[in-house]
Amino acid sequence: MSEPVRSLYVHVPFCAHKCEYCAFYSAPASGDQINRYVAALVREFELIAGGCRPDTLFFGGGTPSLLTLRQWETVLEAMRRCGLTGAAEWTVECNPATVSADKARLLRDAGVNRISMGVQSLDETLLDRLGRVHSRDMVFRSYDILRGAGFTNVNIDLMFAIPGQTLDIWRQTLHEALALGTHHLSCYEVIYEEDTPLFHQLQKGEIDVDEDLACAMYDELLDATAAAGFRQYEIANFARSMPSDPGGSQPTVSEWPDYACRHNINYWRGGDSHGLGPSASEYVGGVRSRNWSNTTLYCEQLEKGRRAKEFAEALEPLARAGELAAFGLRTTPGWPFDLFKQRSGFDLRTGWHDDIHRLIERGWGVQTDERLYLTRTGLRFADAAAEMFLRP
Amino acid sequence: MDAAHIRNFSIIAHIDHGKTTLSDRLLQRTGTVADRDMQEQHLDAMDLEKERGITIKAHPVTMYYTAKNGEKYELNLIDTPGHVDFAYEVSRSLSACEGALLIVDAAQGVEAQTVANLHLAMKQNLEIIPVINKIDLPHADIPQAKQQLEDILAIPAEHAVLASAKEGIGIEEILETIVERIPPPKPTGEKSLQALIFDSYFDTYKGVVILVRVFNGELRAGMMVKMPHSGKTVEIKEVGSFNPKPYTRPKLEVGETGYMTANIKSPREVKVGDTVLDSKNPASVLPGFKEIHPMVFSGIYPINTGDYEQLKVSIAKLQLNDSALTFQIESSAALGFGYRCGFLGLLHMEIVQERLRREFNLDIIATYPSVVYRVQMTDGTMKEVDNPAFLPEASYIEEIQEPIVKAFVICPGTNIGDMMALISEKRGIIQTTETLDTRRVMLTCKIPMNEILIDFHDRIKSITRGYGSMDYEPIGYEASDMAKLDMMVNGEVMDAFSSLVHRSKAENRGRLLASKLKEVIPRQQFQIAIQASVGGKFVARETISAMRKDVTAKCYGGDISRKRKLLEKQKEGKKRMKAIGSVDIPQEAFIEVLKTN
Ligand SMILES: Nc1nc2c(ncn2[C@@H]2O[C@H](COP(=O)(O)OP(=O)(O)OP(=O)(O)O)[C@@H](O)[C@H]2O)c(=O)[nH]1
Ligand code: SF4
Ligand SMILES: [Mg+2]
Numbered sequence: 001m002s003e004p005v006r007s008l009y010v011h012v013p014f015c016a017h018k019c020e021y022c023a024f025y026s027a028p029a030s031g032d033q034i035n036r037y038v039a040a041l042v043r044e045f046e047l048i049a050g051g052c053r054p055d056t057l058f059f060g061g062g063t064p065s066l067l068t069l070r071q072w073e074t075v076l077e078a079m080r081r082c083g084l085t086g087a088a089e090w091t092v093e094c095n096p097a098t099v100s101a102d103k104a105r106l107l108r109d110a111g112v113n114r115i116s117m118g119v120q121s122l123d124e125t126l127l128d129r130l131g132r133v134h135s136r137d138m139v140f141r142s143y144d145i146l147r148g149a150g151f152t153n154v155n156i157d158l159m160f161a162i163p164g165q166t167l168d169i170w171r172q173t174l175h176e177a178l179a180l181g182t183h184h185l186s187c188y189e190v191i192y193e194e195d196t197p198l199f200h201q202l203q204k205g206e207i208d209v210d211e212d213l214a215c216a217m218y219d220e221l222l223d224a225t226a227a228a229g230f231r232q233y234e235i236a237n238f239a240r241s242m243p244s245d246p247g248g249s250q251p252t253v254s255e256w257p258d259y260a261c262r263h264n265i266n267y268w269r270g271g272d273s274h275g276l277g278p279s280a281s282e283y284v285g286g287v288r289s290r291n292w293s294n295t296t297l298y299c300e301q302l303e304k305g306r307r308a309k310e311f312a313e314a315l316e317p318l319a320r321a322g323e324l325a326a327f328g329l330r331t332t333p334g335w336p337f338d339l340f341k342q343r344s345g346f347d348l349r350t351g352w353h354d355d356i357h358r359l360i361e362r363g364w365g366v367q368t369d370e371r372l373y374l375t376r377t378g379l380r381f382a383d384a385a386a387e388m389f390l391r392p
Numbered sequence: 393m394d395a396a397h398i399r400n401f402s403i404i405a406h407i408d409h410g411k412t413t414l415s416d417r418l419l420q421r422t423g424t425v426a427d428r429d430m431q432e433q434h435l436d437a438m439d440l441e442k443e444r445g446i447t448i449k450a451h452p453v454t455m456y457y458t459a460k461n462g463e464k465y466e467l468n469l470i471d472t473p474g475h476v477d478f479a480y481e482v483s484r485s486l487s488a489c490e491g492a493l494l495i496v497d498a499a500q501g502v503e504a505q506t507v508a509n510l511h512l513a514m515k516q517n518l519e520i521i522p523v524i525n526k527i528d529l530p531h532a533d534i535p536q537a538k539q540q541l542e543d544i545l546a547i548p549a550e551h552a553v554l555a556s557a558k559e560g561i562g563i564e565e566i567l568e569t570i571v572e573r574i575p576p577p578k579p580t581g582e583k584s585l586q587a588l589i590f591d592s593y594f595d596t597y598k599g600v601v602i603l604v605r606v607f608n609g610e611l612r613a614g615m616m617v618k619m620p621h622s623g624k625t626v627e628i629k630e631v632g633s634f635n636p637k638p639y640t641r642p643k644l645e646v647g648e649t650g651y652m653t654a655n656i657k658s659p660r661e662v663k664v665g666d667t668v669l670d671s672k673n674p675a676s677v678l679p680g681f682k683e684i685h686p687m688v689f690s691g692i693y694p695i696n697t698g699d700y701e702q703l704k705v706s707i708a709k710l711q712l713n714d715s716a717l718t719f720q721i722e723s724s725a726a727l728g729f730g731y732r733c734g735f736l737g738l739l740h741m742e743i744v745q746e747r748l749r750r751e752f753n754l755d756i757i758a759t760y761p762s763v764v765y766r767v768q769m770t771d772g773t774m775k776e777v778d779n780p781a782f783l784p785e786a787s788y789i790e791e792i793q794e795p796i797v798k799a800f801v802i803c804p805g806t807n808i809g810d811m812m813a814l815i816s817e818k819r820g821i822i823q824t825t826e827t828l829d830t831r832r833v834m835l836t837c838k839i840p841m842n843e844i845l846i847d848f849h850d851r852i853k854s855i856t857r858g859y860g861s862m863d864y865e866p867i868g869y870e871a872s873d874m875a876k877l878d879m880m881v882n883g884e885v886m887d888a889f890s891s892l893v894h895r896s897k898a899e900n901r902g903r904l905l906a907s908k909l910k911e912v913i914p915r916q917q918f919q920i921a922i923q924a925s926v927g928g929k930f931v932a933r934e935t936i937s938a939m940r941k942d943v944t945a946k947c948y949g950g951d952i953s954r955k956r957k958l959l960e961k962q963k964e965g966k967k968r969m970k971a972i973g974s975v976d977i978p979q980e981a982f983i984e985v986l987k988t989n
């Protein structure tokens with residue numbers, strides 16, 4: 001019997017209303033549809049239960065918090081039965097408009113210990129612009145509810161370079177978000193994903209993209225988070241560490257900040273992970289696969305007792321190593337050479353010698369005895385760097 | 393058929409005046425093509441001809457007609473192209489004839505190529521039958537068309553046949569007039585066979601099919617004939633005519649036109665203009681044609697470098713039926729390996745490119761067209777340069793001469809001011825201005841050929857809202873202050889954009905190209921300087937600022953394979969880019985800029 005998979009993702013494909021920029025698989029749904037999904041998900045838990053003992057668990061979407069108390073109870077009960085609970089880090093994504101005290105307590109009691117809130121902005125006009133269903137007030141209210149329910153580890157998602165967003169608005173949102181006293185921030189620039197309303201507006205020329213402004217916002221982000229005691233550990237992710245024991249000695253700086261999201265680190269470092277629910281991806285035993293992005297199809301398959309895979313691919317070892325290299329470099333600690341070798345079977349220093357050289361030459365990368373990582377500028381060109389490191 | 397009952401004629405006109413449509417009617421009326429098999433513009437066999445509605449190749453066809461006098465005649469018709477690029481097809485066709493139908497569009501009147509093609513016909517002493525076509529059009533102006541025939545062409549207009557090829561009006565009268573007025577062919581009186589080769593094409597099964605007009609003697613299968621130009625003696629396998637499909641006949645007699653085959657594998661062994669003679673008892677050679685030389689050159693490159701061999705095979709195939717097309721290997725730093733091709737003119741160039749794309753399914757890109765310059769070297773020698781990239785070092789050049797044409801432009805009198813401005817913008821010198829009638833004038837001018845290459849014709853059309861037309865003929869070379877314009881990225885020359893331009897225009901063109909390039913070259917992680925240099929001196933500069941970031945921030949578990957695929961696609965795309973120095977330029981950028989010239 002091989003080692004159980006230590007990471008589990010569950011996709012909840014429902015949203016009250018589709019946001020303008022969103023390319024995730026999600027849609028509004030009726031209560032019956034959601035019930036059917038919950039039943040199918042329970043089947044899927046059962047199917048993978050034997051090979052999965054999650055250390056990190058992540059419910060994403062869509063809007064997991066859209067499930068009713070009853071539905072959540074069914075899900076949690078099945079997880080307990082399958083031995084899938086008890087993860088050291090268990091995150092559930094919440095939309096500020098759908099957080100109730102009851103639900104928060106239910107999750108907390110079941111073992112959920114991290115909440116990720118899709119705030120995106122604290123400016124009403126921009127929230128409207130993005131098609132978000134929540135308001136600024138709801139964010140503060142939800143945050144209080146979550147704290148009240150005992151959640152200390154809350155992430156806030158913010159977006160910048162939103163059409164219409166000025167540097168001042170961004171600064172304001174950022175400072176208000178930091179003032180909440182959370183330990184984790186995910187901040188990313190608006191992405192114009194194909195087939196989203198926002199993308200079409202861009203195509204029609206209704207939106208001006210201002211690169212300089214986006215860069216200024218990013219600089220602001222780095223400064224403000226650093227000043228608030230956050231450490232950037234990935235292009236878009238910032239986290240604090242626990243306050244050190246005033247009496248104790250100064251701790252050595254660890255590779256990751258204490259509140260970094262382990263679940264995501266596992267992705268960037270190429271670890272195995274199960275992915276359940278429509279459109280979810282998983283990587284298990286060298287095979288990457290993905291469920292159908294179609295809830296009905298997903299349910300039908302699981303009702304027949306089988307998983308609903310749309311595709312599966314096993315990457316060649318070198319291609320896999322290239323992918324590992326490319327994605328690991330998105331994190332600020334980059335790749336320790338030993339770990340890379342252990343995970344991929346290849347030596348980064350020899351196999352990617354020219355690429356490393358090019359990174360350093362451009363001022364994008366730093367190589368030490370122990371590891372390779374991107375510089376502040378390098379992180380701004382992480383896609384170009386990733387492209388270099390991929391191997392066909 | 394005995395010579396007295398044979399009539400050989402061409403149909404000539406300005407482009408689109410209805411030659412091919414009239415041929416349709418003649419084919420129908422004579423029963424050569426049954427009504428149910430008839431399609432519009434029947435003789436335009438090539439897809440491209442059909443689609444563009446223009447004739448590119450001359451099409452011969454043999455018809456039989458029983459005239460009102462009760463006698464049966466063999467009519468050999470050659471439909472010809474109207475466009476100036478293919479004027480050589482017209483003059484060759486005319487040499488096989490005793491007469492020509494000169495079509496004039498009743499609504500458009502006489503236009504530039506009407507004049508040019510009529511001149512060709514008169515040079516060969518052909519009997520001209522004027523036909524005023526499209527009289528069905530509501531704005532047809534018959535009296536005016538007649539007036540123009542007399543005033544501009546000096547053709548007695550009372551003889552003009554009024555017709556509508558579309559409605560089938562006047563067809564009978566045209567046929568009767570052909571029989572009546574066009575003289576029957578006369579034998580030359582020489583001792584044996586004389587057949588003029590006026591065209592050829594390649595057939596996969598039969599080899600080279602040679603189109604001939606028998607001027608003396610007769611031609612039949614089994615005969616041994618000689619073609620003095622290649623010195624080849626061959627045995628004739630087959631003779632025949634077109635209806636319009638080729639069909640075999642026992643023989644071609646004096647005065648007839650048709651084809652012969654002789655198992656000839658390479659079109660190069662047959663020279664258009666040569667005379668087919670009896671090998672044992674050869675008569676004298678007929679006057680042939682002036683050699684045609686390509687006037688416009690451009691590099692054709694495969695977009696996928698792997699298609700290079702395929703491109704070569706395809707151009708060679710086209711050349712089998714297009715002897716005016718020339719090609720030889722060339723290479724470009726930006727575009728890789730390709731061919732320098734020579735064309736008769738821009739339309740010819742366009743057609744070749746389009747056929748390569750369509751009939752051979754090739755993705756190609758063509759460089760900026762160039763005329764042939766003569767470079768007088770300091771050592772007294774003379775070099776012909778058709779690719780500006782190969783212009784010798786300035787210090788070795790004594791002077792550069794450029795080809796000049798005599799162009800005549802016919803346009804409404806109201807446009808004369810704009811037209812003169814256009815001509816002078818194009819460095820032309822107006823020689824004469826003639827009033828043709830109450831509405832129109834004809835300008836004759838000397839103008840450098842490289843100036844009319846690109847948009848001269850289009851500009852005339854737009855100035856005159858379609859009423860203007862032009863034609864030209866080369867008249868030689870003149871010394872000119874030409875300068876080499878190079879475009880550079882970060883100091884490296886992009887050879888595909890090098891061109892020879894008149895010094896007075898170099899700077900403008902350099903600026904234009906630089907700003908175009910700026911639009912199409914994607915930003916990169918460093919700054920890019922685009923410069924235009926004329927004879928080593930910079931005349932324009934554009935800068936593409938460095939990208940400040942290149943990252944899409946969000947990337948979580950579900951995205952990884954999607955994102956990898958995206959990045960892989962980009963990486964693949966970069967491979968197809970041409971690296972000029974350190975700058976990656978997508979092939980599309982080259983295409984974009986070369987296209988918009
Ligand atoms: N109304 C009208 N239209 C005509 C007549 N004859 C030809 N046309 C139209 O004029 C256009 C050009 O006709 P073509 O027969 O292709 O002309 P062409 O002279 O062979 O053209 P090129 O070979 O390109 O020089 C076509 O759209 C014909 O349908 C006519 O008698 N009356
Ligand atoms: S809430 Fe999230 S998943 Fe749902 S539509 Fe908005 S961005 Fe997409
Ligand atoms: Mg025609």
